[in-house]
Amino acid sequence: MSEAASRNTLLVAARVRHGWHTQQEFADAYERHALALGEQAAISVRQVRRWESGRSEWPNRDARRVLESMFGLPLERLGFIRPGASGAGTVVGRVPVPARKGMDVPPAFGADEARRQGGHAVVGRARALLENAARVDARCGPGGALPEALGLVKAIEATARDVRADARRELLALGSRAAEFTAWLHHDGGAPPSTVLYWHDRAIEWADLSGDGAMHGYVLLRKAQATERTDPARMRDLAHAAVHGPWSLPLRARAEALQQEARAMALLGAAPEDVTRLLDQAYEALDAAPPVRTVVATCTGPLCGAYDRDRLTAQSAICHREAGRPERAVGLLREPVTTGVFGPRDRAFFTAHLAGALAAAGEPDEAAMTGLSVLRLAAGPRFGQALRELRRTVGLLRPYGRRPAVRELRLSLGSLSA
Structure with a gap:
């Protein structure tokens, strides 16, 4: 079979579809993603060439984790052939056609x-x-x-x-x-x-x-949250659709979606009273919700079943920070970050926002010390949202780079990235 006939076109197409137009761009993206997952970081362009030529063996465990995470697809759908899979399906032009059963199911x-x-x-x-x-x-x-x-x-x-x-x-x-x-x-x-x-x-x-219509609405909320600050208009539209779609969101999920819409409005420069109006609606929905049955969020229980006033208060503080009112954000965040019943990830995320609000409010030393406490929570498990927010805080603290606490935070975060 010629090299052209055996080329792994699925991997090439997926790479280009994700915006990595050269093999070097893909190798660089692989390294960044591997670091985020705590895996072996580097691959060479030569390795990418082997994968795309169709001559490479099944990737090792670390590479499998990184590749599946990067593309969101099993390796078979990226053109790789699992060892011993010759009897499970037919291979045509490097594209595996799996059998009806036996898809590596536990x-x-x-x-x-x-x-x-x-x-x-x-x-x-x-x-x-x-x-x-x-x-x-x-x-x-x-x-x-x-x-x-x-x-x-x-x-x-x-x-x-x-x-x-x-x-x-x-x-x-x-x-x-x-x-x-x-x-x-x-x-x-x-x-x-x-x-x-x-x-x-x-x-x-x-x-x-x-x-499950409510789940459809909930995923729209999660899409809105995944946009972060990069596209506030899309964030607003998704959060608004989650609240007003042809389904009935549970009240706690409705409260969180209204808060997310308020954050998007703040990012878009809306009038303070419009942001406050949406936050008031969020509190009203939360107050009307049945009592919280658990303080721990679950993946299979009621949607937003653990969403409570501490969480809404912390998220409201983020809205005020986005609206350019960092002092108000600091005042709202201090109590829930200190006393709220949060898991390590949420505590790290909200504390990172507190550090950023302190930096924006002109309190660089306290901001840096707060940021160091975020690192203690987030560095080991690599909580990505918290660490990205902390990097934003370090950027705000750049004018104060000679202060000892600020320098320690910058070096510690840099060491983690490296």
Whole structure:
């Protein structure tokens, strides 16, 4: 077979689609993504050439994690051939055509067992695995949880073909939760926006197929949050659609979506009274919600089931910061950051915003000390959102670079990046 015939066109097309038009650009992007996941960082252009020529062997464990995270796709859909997979499907021009069954599904998701049990037992196992992946994420960060989440989504996709209609609906509803969680892991890990969008769209598709309208609205909220500060008009439109779409969001999710719309309005330079009006509506929705049943957010429980006043207050402070009122943000953030019941990731994220608000308010030493406390929370598990916000704070502190605390923060964050 000629080199042209065996070329891995799937990987080449996926690379170009993500904006990496040369092999060197792809190698550089791989290194950045590997660092975010805590994996072996560097590959050479020669390695990229081998992968794209079709002559390379199945990538090693670390490379598999990075590649699947970068593209949001299993390696088979990037043109790689799994060792021993010759009997599972036919290969045509380097494009694997998988067999109907046997898609690397964990034993708990075997198609034969799913048919025997009607799928409901598999749904229970999948729910437990999704919650476990969330616990891994909270403890170890996105790099630790992403392989498990990707495997779970792939298992749900394969198993849903072989169960009865009622169990299929339930399994796809859970798959929507798993796909949204996978999108979040990619976002926190610093994946390209197109990869995050892929998984959000998969979550919406499965929510629609399972008839879960509220989940569709919730994913729009999560899309709005994933835009961060880069596109406030899109953030506003997505958050507004989450609230006003043809579904009924739970009140706690409605409160968070209204807050997100307020943040977008602040970024767009809206009048303070318009931002305050949306925040007031968020508080009204939260006050009307049933009591919180848990202080820990779960991937399979009620949407935004742990969303409480401390979280809304902290997010409202971020809105005031975006509106150019850092002193107001500092005043609102101090109490929830100190006393709120947050997990390590959320505490790191809100504390990073407190550091930024302090820097903008002209308190560089306190800002730097607060930033160092963020590093203690976020450095080990590589909580990406918190670390990105901390880098923004370091940028604000550049005029105060000679101060000892500011210098320590800059060097510590630089050492982590390296």
